Amino acid sequence: MAGLELKKLSKAYGNVEVLHDINLSIADGEFIVFVGPSGCGKSTLLRMIAGLEEITGGDLMIGGKLSNSLSPKQRNIAMVFQSYALYPQMTVAENMGFSLSLERRPKDEIARKVNEAAEALKLGPYLDRKPGQLSGGQRQRVAIGRAIVRQPQVFLLDEPLSNLDAALRSETRVEISELHQRMATTMIYVTHDQVEAMTMADRIVVLNGGYIEQVGSPMELYNKPASEFVAGFIGSPKMNFVKGRFADAVGAATLGVRPEHFVVGAGDDAWEGKVTLVERLGHDTILYVNVPEAGVLTVSLSGQHDQTVGDTVHLKPKMEFIHKFTNEGRPIAA
Amino acid sequence: MLGRWILLFILGITAALMAAPLILTVFTSLKPTTELVNPAWYPPIDMTFEHYVRVWTEGGFSRYFFNTLVISVIDAIVMIFIASMAAYAMVFIDFRGKIFLQILFLIGLMIPVTAIVLPLFQIVRSFGLLNTHLGVILADLALAVSVFVFMFTSYFAGVPKALHEAARIDGATEFQIYRRVVMPIATPAVVTTALLEFLWSWNDLLLRLLLMTRDEMRTLSVGLLNFQGTMTRDVTGLSSGTVIMAIPVVLLFLFFQRHFVRGMTSGAVK
Incomplete structure (x- = not known):
């Protein structure tokens, strides 16, 4: 050894x-x-x-x-x-x-x-x-x-x-x-x-x-x-990266949210999007949600859920778990 | 269906053309002299082996056969080692001058024997190797080595590099990798080299005629010339001599046919 x-x-x-x-x-x-x-x-x-x-x-x-x-x-x-x-x-x-x-x-x-x-x-x-x-x-x-x-x-x-x-x-x-x-x-x-x-x-x-x-x-x-x-490399499904106004709102060039760190149905201030694909794994349900200005986001929900393609859902990231990055891709301390 | 018949017909004609000289030679060699007046394609009626006995004893073929066998077997064995080692180095070892060596081998492929036969004669003579088996063997090896280096190189190129690396990690030296890992899986290339080099050596006339002038050193191909003069031709002697010469080669091909075909094609498909 x-x-x-x-x-x-x-x-x-x-x-x-x-x-x-x-x-x-x-x-x-x-x-x-x-x-x-x-x-x-x-x-x-x-x-x-x-x-x-x-x-x-x-x-x-x-x-x-x-x-x-x-x-x-x-x-x-x-x-x-x-x-x-x-x-x-x-x-x-x-x-x-x-x-x-x-x-x-x-x-x-x-x-x-x-x-x-x-x-x-x-x-x-x-x-x-x-x-x-x-x-x-x-x-x-x-x-x-x-x-x-x-x-x-x-x-x-x-x-x-x-x-x-x-x-x-x-x-x-x-x-x-x-x-x-x-x-x-x-x-x-x-x-x-x-x-x-x-x-x-x-x-x-x-x-x-x-x-x-x-x-x-x-x-x-x-x-x-x-x-x-x-x-982006570590974690499966991959972390979602969002730019634009969503990132600006938290003072970052890029906002990173892991799929399991979204809450669905979180009210009017949440991000509204349409479900484009659903993957049902039994223990998890993976939703692909097209959010205007953010693109297609991956959302991982624990357990089995009823959403289907075409449904409108409201997403809200759990703020304590978000990741903020600079333009160069370096992390911004919380 | 018609296409199939046409194909069979063409193949049949080709096979007949290929086989005809061999069949006629065998017929002639087995005919008593009295039957030679019959057309060549008549099979022997009163079959005899007297010409074989005559050629083997009086014609000196027993001695020629031994000479040819010694030269061809040594040629084949030594060629396997030289060509496979050179190819191994070309494929698995990085060394200075590799490209230069490859070019030399390529040149070796391109130059016909007839073009360098005179300097070759002088070189062999200057080493005092005229009328020796060694002189012919060295000349044979030098002239054919390029072909077999390329054949082994193309075969070894198909051997996964990871095998060589795994053996290095296991602690093997280059020679151990060559002997214990690479050569045992190169059987088709080894058999093809052995067969082709044996065949070329067995059939060669030019070098043997040039480098071995004494009767006791002659090989079968040169010995056959004894049955043909300027004005006369001993057809039965020539035919039985030819059959004697062909038998070992035919037997070898029959035994190793499967390996031989694999060896010839392996470089192409990998």
């Missing part, structure tokens, strides 16, 4: 810098999630930590040791790839024990460690199968098993769930969280899915355009976003 220190880390391809002055401390045993839209540099940052991409500038310390020029093996990290990257000609057991066989460990030790990992991941019955004979979820578990077997200092996971279907994704999400609790190893997880980030992370690092926008616990990011970008 080891903590990591990223000091002014940067990455450039030729003259194009894609990551700028990344400063980040990751504590030993922490579960960190890099999240951001496509092209924000999250995977590149992970690959720099893994040793698969050269570091252009700055220092990478793993376990207090400068690791910029160490090979992936010397960094003692393990990585789970989005595409699983299992060796197709090897059986599950051979895949999982490959790193140990490269170290020329005794066969019985390899078998023992592979069996332990397979037990933990419920892969026991599949050890003699080839990856091509497994389902997507099983392959992903083998990829995780391959990483576990090595007992690395740091676990890196690059969008490991994005090839799985929704049901399997949430199941595997829980498994990875449990695995982290059991192993207490430092884990760095890359995803573009903010639900994964919110549900798994000790701390989330939000990246945008090669810069860190904010680092914090899921609830810090949710409640106190450091920018309009973070406010």
Whole structure:
């Protein structure tokens, strides 16, 4: 196990810098999630930590040791790839024990460690199968098993769930969280899915355009976003952003209201709009309401409600939960 | 329906044209000399293997066969290693001068053997390798390596980069990745290289004629020339020699046909 220190880390391809002055401390045993839209540099940052991409500038310390020029093996990290990257000609057991066989460990030790990992991941019955004979979820578990077997200092996971279907994704999400609790190893997880980030992370690092926008616990990011970008990125359904007279009224360039922070039917001073779409999820009802001058707003109501498309509704934001932003997208203190 | 018949007819004619020389050669090789007056497409009435025996013993084909086999097998095996390693470096390793090397390989593809046969002769002679198997093998490898580097490169380009990266993370060296991760999944490319290089080496006449003039070093393709003089031609000897020469190649293709087709097409579809 080891903590990591990223000091002014940067990455450039030729003259194009894609990551700028990344400063980040990751504590030993922490579960960190890099999240951001496509092209924000999250995977590149992970690959720099893994040793698969050269570091252009700055220092990478793993376990207090400068690791910029160490090979992936010397960094003692393990990585789970989005595409699983299992060796197709090897059986599950051979895949999982490959790193140990490269170290020329005794066969019985390899078998023992592979069996332990397979037990933990419920892969026991599949050890003699080839990856091509497994389902997507099983392959992903083998990829995780391959990483576990090595007992690395740091676990890196690059969008490991994005090839799985929704049901399997949430199941595997829980498994990875449990695995982290059991192993207490430092884990760095890359995803573009903010639900994964919110549900798994000790701390989330939000990246945008090669810069860190904010680092914090899921609830810090949710409640106190450091920018309009973070406010919009974290939370599902997304935060509503309103400009014009509604924002002026609260002294902001942009007013941010989360869908669950609207009260419906709040009287004449509320914002009047027409329902354009209703999504009934059972536990929640999502309304899309077209409010003149504000656009289509998303409203999330707890429980089941009767509104239908075409209904006129009155919305009022809960003022204690609103977010105010400047023209530059910076938050205005309440 | 009519289109299907027309297609079958065209395919039938093409197949007959392709197969005819082979069938006629086999017929001729099995005919006693007395039947040679019959038209070539008459099958042998009194079938005999006497020409095969004669060619194999008196014609020196046992020796030629051995020479050809040694050269072709070594050519094929060494080519697999050289071409696959070069292609591995081209695809998976970043190094200075990569583009320059690629251009060199491209030039190697474009220059016909006949254009450089004289300098090649001089080089082989200056190394003292005339009339040796080694001289021919080195020349064969040098002339064909570009083709197989490109073939392996196109095959390796279809191997997910993540596999290479996963192996690096697992602690494998480049050679270990080559040997344990990449080559085991490159069977179609390996089989295609082995077959094609074996075939080219087996059938080549020009280099063998030029670089191996002593009788005991000759290969089958050169040996066949013994049955043909300026004024005369030993048709039965030539035919049975041709069949002897063709048999190993036909057998190899039959055994490895599936792999071969996959190898030839894999680069195109990935």
